[in-house]
Amino acid sequence: MPPLSFLRDSPVPDPSPERLAALYAFTRAQATSNPDGYASNVAWWGQVLAAGLQEGTLGDADGSGSAASSRAGSAFKPDLASASSKGPRDTLVLTVDDGLLSRVTQDGRRPKGLGGVVESLASERSLMRLAAYNALTSGVEQGPGLARRALGAGLGLIGGLVWGKGAPAPEETCWKTAQGRWVHVGNVKVSSRPTYEAAATSFAAHLAANPPLHHSDCLFSRATFLETFATTAPEAPLTKRDVDVLLLYLQRDVGSVQIDGDVASPLGLGEGPITExxxxxxxxxxxxxxxxxxxxxxxxxxxxxxxxxxxxxxxxxxxxxxxxxxxxxxxxxxxxxxxxxxxxxxxxxxxxxxxxxxxxxxxxxxxxxxSLASALADPRLSPDRIANTTDALADVLADSKEISDAIEIGGAQARQAAGAPEFDEDELAAELDVLVLEEKTAQKERAEREAREAVARKEAEGKAAAARKVAEEKQKVEEKEKKEREERERAARVAAAQQAIKSSEKVAEKTEGSKMTEEKERAERERLEKESQRLPAE
CATH class of the missing domain: 1.10.287 (Helix Hairpins)
Structure with a gap:
């Protein structure tokens, strides 16, 4: 079947028509009757919502739309105009309202169990109320305490004991409670799909690839941060609300950005805290x-x-x-x-x-x-120690030389006692010079011989080329003569054929003339015979 109409690139394999109908028809009640099936449906919708946000098709448009309260249980009035608003849509904040239902409508069908899906994703901490996210003093990974308490006020307990005897809350109640704005934690910090990058990851990669060169380049207002990094994070550009969420995560959870009011600066690029x-x-x-x-x-x-x-x-x-x-x-x-x-x-x-x-x-x-003063303060670099060390080194080297000389003298005496021949160094040097001269002469002769061979090869190649050229010219002449001869023969054959045709035409003309003469004579005889037959009768 065709991909989901509200996604440019489906995050999961397209379900069959029957499966898609079930995904749009299930409600919170299935959590009791078929827990595994319900969990599978929630997982599918979780991937769809994450991908739709990152593609910029499911979020609220450009920070406008319904002014939903981010506290669970607050009155909420959906703004259907947000579904058609112009401008970029939120990619990190999911606004749950009737506009979202309109945007996920497929073939005229609206999902019936989206409230329960939001509740389940919130219990897994894939979604977090925007107000609760902003109120956290520690990172979202620092334990469930504060976040769980914030969620428990709204959704965390709805699916369990609030309704007594473990019965799940009705879907209508889940939907009413789920409405509002939610931070999609996965889109902020972790890629939900291999082809997508989370906003924080992409921000760090962009900053590493394009490091600021000057101090002023390290300072951003929220507006200039949006202008600079809006197109570097997800597949769709960030909105103002996305930037607020991302900056808070980078400051509180990652510690890579410092923020003071409207001023933001990546850590490691500026020096010290933000000042006046x-x-x-x-x-x-x-x-x-x-x-x-x-x-x-x-x-x-x-x-x-x-x-x-x-x-x-x-x-x-x-x-x-x-x-x-x-x-x-x-x-x-x-x-x-x-x-x-x-x-x-x-x-x-x-x-x-x-x-x-x-x-x-x-x-x-x-x-x-x-650093240099600390290095020079090393006791090993004191002048007295350096002098003592160098003096000791000189003494050791002198002793080493005396030992080497003694060994050399002793070796010479041993060779002389053994009758080993003595060599005259000057004679060896002269002989070596003769060998060097001979080698140079041999190299020169070899170079001259190679030069003569190169000239000979060049001359041979020239002669061969000239011979090939003469042969080619001769072949061209022969081909030309052959062609002319064939043309003459063809012309002669054509002339002979034409002469034969003319001769046959003349013979035909003579034959035709003879036939006409015979017919005239026969007609004349017949006329005379008729005349002769008529004469006696008269």
């Missing part, structure tokens, strides 16, 4: 971004105004052209001021980065100075 100076730097950076946006807008307006000037001149509207030109001059004046302001802000930002870099360099100098 950092806030000022971020303010300059934000102002520069705003000025650059204004410059682009003014340049666009100026270009459009100039087009109006040209259009007015073509239409002969000189007064209108003058008015538009005056407007353009005003825009150009504002543009020049904005450009000057932008350059001044860039200069300020460069000065801040330069000062920060200089401070880091001085810190490195101080650290290297203390």
């Amino acid at each position: 100076a950092d806030r000022g730097t971020l303010s300059v950076k934000s102002t520069l971004a705003a000025v650059e946006a204004q410059i682009e807008d003014i340049e666009s307006q100026s270009a459009k105004t100039m087009d109006k000037v040209r259009s007015s001149l073509k239409a002969g509207q000189k007064a209108g052209a003058a008015a538009y030109l005056k407007s353009k001059k005003g825009l150009d004046d504002v543009l020049s001021k904005r450009i000057a302001t932008g350059e001044q802000l860039r200069s300020v930002l460069r000065s801040i980065d330069d000062a920060k870099s200089n401070a880091e360099i001085m810190s490195a100098y101080e650290l290297s100075t203390s």
Whole structure:
């Protein structure tokens, strides 16, 4: 069957029509009658919800939509318009409302058991109330205590003893309680599918591949963080609500980002905690971004105004052209001021980065100075110890040389006593020079011989090439003569055939003439016979 209409890439093998119908028809009551089947259905919907969020098809649109309370049991009014809102949808926050039911509708069917699915996923801590997630003081992996208490106020106990005697809560109650906003913990920290990356993992990979070069590059507001990293996390861009969830996870659970109010900075890129100076730097950076946006807008307006000037001149509207030109001059004046302001802000930002870099360099100098001083303080590097060590080394080397000399003298005396021949070093050197000269002469002769052989090969190749060329020319001449001869023979055959045809035509003409003469004579005889027969009768 075709894939689910609300997923671009189905996270699980497409179910059969019968299986899909069952997945849309089951309710919370199946948890008692068929626990294994219910768990399988919940697992399938868990994968579908995770993939739909990551693909940007199931979340609330661009932070808009229903203003659901994130506390269990609170009144909730779904906003069906959120299903058709424009803009990116949440990828880390699942908004459970009627809009979600509309988005997962397949072939006109709505799932009946989605409330129980949300309850089960919450009990597994795959989903966590947004308010409970924000209230955690420790990471989501630090134990179930606080998170379980927060969930227990809403969903954690509904499926069990609240309704007495272990009976599960009705699906209608589960659905009513499940409505609201939930953080999809798996989409934040762990890939739910091999082809997807969790937001935190992707953020770390992007930062490692694109490390900031300057101090100002390490400072982000929540808005600039969204602009910078929105397209680097899941398959769909992050929304403002996603960024709030991700930043909190990176700060509280991972410890890779420090946040102070609206200022965020990746740890390891900045130096120390966020300061007022950092806030000022971020303010300059934000102002520069705003000025650059204004410059682009003014340049666009100026270009459009100039087009109006040209259009007015073509239409002969000189007064209108003058008015538009005056407007353009005003825009150009504002543009020049904005450009000057932008350059001044860039200069300020460069000065801040330069000062920060200089401070880091001085810190490195101080650290290297203390490291070098600590190394030089090693007792082994004291002048007296160095002098004693080098003196001792010199004595040992002198003793070693005396031993080597004594061994050499003793060896010479032993060879002489054994009658070993003595060699004249000068004579050996002269003989070695002769051998070297002979080798050089042999190399020279070998090189000359190889050169002569190369010349001979080249000449032989030239002669062979000339012979091949002569043979080819001869072959061409013979082929040409053969072709001409064949043409002459063919022309002769054609002429003979034509002559034969003409001769046969003449014979045919003569034969035809003879036949006509005979017929005329026969006709004349018949006429004369008739005439002769008529004469006696008269």
